[in-house]
């Protein structure tokens with residue numbers, strides 16, 4: 001018998017469940033070979049409240065191997081479907097996600113902390129990847145190649161690469177999954193996914209909807225648990241032909257090394273250190289708006305967040321003043337509360353890193369214009385911060401903060417700022433605000449990054465290629481390039497024609 005609502009509400013696990021329109025989206029077991037497996041034991045904690053909202057299974061190498069075997073069995077069956085059949089199933093998955101977007105956003109905010117409006121936005125773009133790749137499934141064209149011999153015909157076929165591993169981070173628990181899984185499935189590949197330990201519930205909810213959409217057993221498997229052994233299986237198992245990862249450069253390098261033995265293809269979307277440049281000729285108000293979006297979205301916890309801001313002499317003071325005015329007016333609190341734009345950081349280490357960067361900059365002469373300390377709400381809430389007079393050699397200019405800290409550095413001319421922007425082993429995103437057309441071209445071409453935002457602080461969309469250069473990664477996600485990662489080219493020569 002179902003207990004009365006009051007009794008259920010006293011249980012933290014059930015309180016999230018009770019708030020969902022479809023409580024069956026909250027799953028605590030892993031999803032392998034079309035079955036829900038494992039004993040829920042590892043707590044998933046709401047970073048805003050410190051309360052455990054669910055438990056998930058803590059699986060390891062044995063279960064990851066089982067999942068790879070299931071994906072291997074499913075691969076020939078899934079790959080053999082017509083592109084239209086796969087496309088229709090993906091389309092159904094997209095529709096189910098949109099129909100359940102509010103529940104998915106609530107689950108996301110509850111495990112990750114971002115404001116509900118941002119969570120809704122993430123669910124929408126997460127779904128948009130699936131919609132886009134459902135369409136791309138039908139546009140995987142091969143080539144006919146003009147022959148070099150009269151009696152031969154040459155072709156290039158495109159075929160799915162095989163079983164794919166995917167390892168995803170906590171900062172985008174929904175869209176980083178769909179951005180990997182949907183091009184893989186569209187191409188005809190099958191997938192074993194390990195979501196981040198902090199945020200496994202969004203992944204499991206997506207699996208519920210994938211199952212309802214008709215994605216067959218074994219085509220999509222979700223293994224929650226101990227990252228190193230699961231990652232090792234995904235990198236070393238010979239049946240896995242591709243591993244897609246979003247996360248820290250440190251872990252990306254481990255996966256790269258582990259994959260050498262089986263010469264796997266990798267897609268790595270790693271750390272960044274995005275410069276955000278405002279020139280004297282920029283629209284300063286627009287630059288402030290762009291900086292707010294780029295720096296403070298997800299409390300500064302995106303890999304494309306502006307990390308170091310460079311403002312030219314002539315507009316420096318105006319830019320800092322206007323930015324600080326907006327930042328000091330931000331509403332901080334639990335992501336489900338109306339009007340909140342800044343939730344908690346993901347964990348205590350994240351707060352400590354922000355504090356370390358502030359202390360180092362201040363030691364070097366920087367001044368705190370707004371924020372600068374833990375928020376009165378406690379836990380991992382941190383005041384969104386603006387620093388001025390930051391030196392170009394401060395720690396924060398060289399390390400990704402992954403928190404709500406905007407250090408503003410002064411610069412004199414274009415050549416100086418290009419040199420500072422490119423003095424980094426990372427190269428994911430860059431942003432600049434300028435009106436001079438010649439400067440716009442020169443900057444866009446000179447910046448060493450995979451993506452450049454010109455007069456905008458928001459560049460992510462399913463139709464464009466997302467990815468980095470240098471130590472920010474390998475490969476591209478999204479756009480028609482995104483599906484190519486999951487395809488092999490097979491050259492066929494037909495002789496004696």
Ligand SMILES: NC(=O)C1=CN([C@@H]2O[C@H](COP(=O)(O)OP(=O)(O)OC[C@H]3O[C@@H](n4cnc5c(N)ncnc54)[C@H](OP(=O)(O)O)[C@@H]3O)[C@@H](O)[C@H]2O)C=CC1
Nearest residue numbers: 168169195196197227228231247248251269270271303402
């Ligand atoms: N590019 C980006 O978008 C992201 C960048 N980062 C950067 O990384 C820093 C640290 O964040 P963190 O969460 O620790 O990032 P990690 O790189 O540690 O985690 C990302 C994913 O990798 C998994 N993982 C961790 N270790 C291994 C391993 N040895 N083998 C296989 N998988 C592994 C994690 O699992 P589990 O959760 O179970 O540990 C998670 O699923 C952040 O402060 C930020 O600077 C972080 C997240 C995203």
Ligand SMILES: O=C(O)CCCC(=O)O
Nearest residue numbers: 171172246302303304460
């Ligand atoms: O932080 C990431 O790894 C992805 C960013 C996605 C976005 O910009 O919405």
